[in-house]
Structures are given as C-alpha cells and as structure tokens.
Amino acid sequence: MAVYFLDSSALVKRYISETGSAWVLRLCDLAQNNEIMIAAITGVEIIAAITRRSRSGSILSQDAIAVCDQFKNDLQSEYQVVEITEGIINSAIELAQIYGLRGYDAVQLAACLAVNALCIANGLPPMTLVSADAELNTAAASEHIFVENPNNYP
Numbered sequence: 001m002a003v004y005f006l007d008s009s010a011l012v013k014r015y016i017s018e019t020g021s022a023w024v025l026r027l028c029d030l031a032q033n034n035e036i037m038i039a040a041i042t043g044v045e046i047i048a049a050i051t052r053r054s055r056s057g058s059i060l061s062q063d064a065i066a067v068c069d070q071f072k073n074d075l076q077s078e079y080q081v082v083e084i085t086e087g088i089i090n091s092a093i094e095l096a097q098i099y100g101l102r103g104y105d106a107v108q109l110a111a112c113l114a115v116n117a118l119c120i121a122n123g124l125p126p127m128t129l130v131s132a133d134a135e136l137n138t139a140a141a142s143e144h145i146f147v148e149n150p151n152n153y154p
Helices: 008-014 021-028 042-056 061-077 086-099 103-121 134-142
Strands: 003-006 035-039 080-082 128-130 146-148
Touching: 003 008, 003 021, 003 103, 008 021, 008 042, 035 042, 035 103, 042 061, 080 103, 086 103, 086 134, 103 134, 128 134, 134 146
Parallel strands: 003 035, 003 128, 035 080, 128 146
Antiparallel strands: none
C-alpha cells in the first residue's frame, strides 16, 4: 500500500478528462489498494473547477451535475479527508510567506506535510504529493516531499 496526497489540480483529473487523467484513474483504482488523502478544502475546489468548466461551456451542464454527484459520492467513501486545523493554518501562513504560494496551495502543502509527519512517526513510508501545480510541486520538493506530476503521464 502506498499513501498519496492529491491536491485539487491532480484529483480533478479523475473527474474531467485532461492530460494525466488515465494515470490518476489508475492511482485511484481501488484494486491498487492505495491510500488517497485529500485536504478538506479539496471538495470545494473540485466542485468549483467542474462548475466553472460547465459555465465556460467546456463541459455540458448535465455532465457537470453528474460528475459533481460522482465526486460527492467518492468523497464519502474513497478518500481520507484531512481536516484543516489551526496548526495547519499556521503552517500554511508560513509556507505562503516562504514560497509565495497561493492561499489554498499553501493549505494543501501544510496538510500534506502534517500527514507525512504522521506517516513517518507511525513507521509508514513517506507520502507522495500528486499535483499538477508547478509552484506547489517546487515548494513541496523543497520541504523534502516526494512529488508526482500527473501531467508527466499523458
């Protein structure tokens, strides 16, 4: 079993077809027995991304509704959701200042770092961040987090 932390830029690929979608689908396949961790804010970001694509016309409205419903179902059963605590917020503030990250990206990285610390403390292998965001990936690598960019798997 491997532990992966998916940010929104990666997880959205499971629901909207784009570069890296096939790789993310394999990663999330229950038969792979991977542990998929996401920050609680990811739910908001995924629904917003799908809805924005519907409004721009890149996906049909009825498809967006179906995809949002599928994501909401998966959210209940397929992901380990990391709650955003005061400690994670404080860490995100520091990370935003150090790396110049956007607000939610800093929260994503802070949540990832918190989970990774728990993995290591409990004798589990280090976690891998899966993200298609270059700035977030650079910051995560600087924090000694393993990073996979699904865009590298067309």
